[in-house]
């Protein structure tokens with residue numbers, strides 16, 4: 001059940017193909033109970049998923065942080081969930097980061113990675129994630145199958161789209177949590193109009209699940225177009241760049 005990655009363009013394809021080479025199943029620690037990602041996002045107001053990300057292909061090195069300390073600051077700042085990058089080469093993340101964040105806070109965690117093999121779902125669960133990211137641009141028509149596997153493991157899935165075509169696939173697959181990424185992962189370009197546009201389209205098509213806007217949010221004003229339409233926003237870089245993670249989060253959403 002592996003997607004055909006040869007057809008995936010740009011940076012996204014490069015990262016995903018490298019990731020696919022590395023998946024080799026091994027015995028996992030027993031999974032522990034975790035809080036619900038979906039329920040956390042459905043609390044009143046715009047929920048923030050705050051992201052722990054030390055580097056990225058678009059920014060290079062963002063910041064050296066202790067993931068557990070960053071997560072604690074985010075929790076104090078009012079984050080409803082935490083996203084932890086576990087991709088090592090371009091994002092400087094690891095499963096150990098996920099585990100350490102799990103041990104530090106009570107919030108639900110999203111494993112942020114390029115899932116290209118079902119074993120990565122089991123890994124996410126074993127290392128304390130409540131949810132995984134499923135990127136439609138990678139998984140294509142396999143999105144539904146991965147969604148089912150995630151569900152069977154007790155994981156929520158944030159199904160990520162960037163185009164109308166990907167939105168169709170996500171809705172067809174039965175996504176309950178839909179992420180609209182403002183960043184084109186092939187070219188890394190940001191367009192903040194993407195989330196409101198595809199979010200509205202999803203609602204027009206009868207999507208009643210959780211809507212999450214992703215990438216490029218840096219100022220309070222940027223969040224205004226999301227009001228009344230989106231349940232949650234995923235913010236990484238602009239928070240990580242601040243010396244005061246807790247204050248930056250409060251300022252953005254307070």
Ligand SMILES: O=P(O)(O)OC[C@@H](O)[C@@H](O)c1c[nH]c2ccccc12
Nearest residue numbers: 181214215216217234235236237238
């Ligand atoms: O750092 P930003 O611009 O606030 O974006 C966060 C998050 O949306 C971004 O990290 C992201 C969204 N989808 C992804 C897929 C893979 C890696 C990273 C991502």
